[in-house]
Amino acid sequence: MKKIEVLGTGCKKCVNTAEQIQSVADHLGIEVTVEKVTDPGTIMSYKVMSTPGVAIDGKLVHSGSVPNHDKIETLLKN
Numbered sequence: 001m002k003k004i005e006v007l008g009t010g011c012k013k014c015v016n017t018a019e020q021i022q023s024v025a026d027h028l029g030i031e032v033t034v035e036k037v038t039d040p041g042t043i044m045s046y047k048v049m050s051t052p053g054v055a056i057d058g059k060l061v062h063s064g065s066v067p068n069h070d071k072i073e074t075l076l077k078n
Contacts (some may be wrong), residue, residue, distance in 0.1 A: 001031040003058070004074065007043045008039040008051035010036065016068050024072040032076070 004021055008014030008030035018034050025032040028033065037043060046060045061075050066069060 001033060002056055004032050004034045005037045005055040006034065007037045007046055007048050007053035007055060007063070010038050011051070012032070013066050014052040017054065020066070021054070021072055021076075024069060025076055028076060030076050050065065058076075 002025075002052065004018075005024075006018040006021070008017075013020055014036060018036055022032065022034050025034075032067075043051070043053065046055055048063045050064035052066065054061055054067065056075060062071065067075070
């Protein structure tokens with residue numbers, strides 16, 4: 001199971017990112033836990049300067065925009 005962290009303040013883009021990741025994971029049959037992280041200290045520890053950010057299993061893999069379906073699929077398959 002992959003641990004996905006959506007890093008951001010809880011804005012609409014961050015919520016949308018979390019929902020899209022869960023949707024794509026469900027579609028692919030990949031088990032994930034999606035956690036929304038709003039703590040500024042935790043976000044900065046990933047060196048995210050623009051939200052939303054996405055970390056998978058503790059590694060930052062995307063930041064600055066809502067990833068599209070194809071990007072999410074690629075991230076989940078790696």
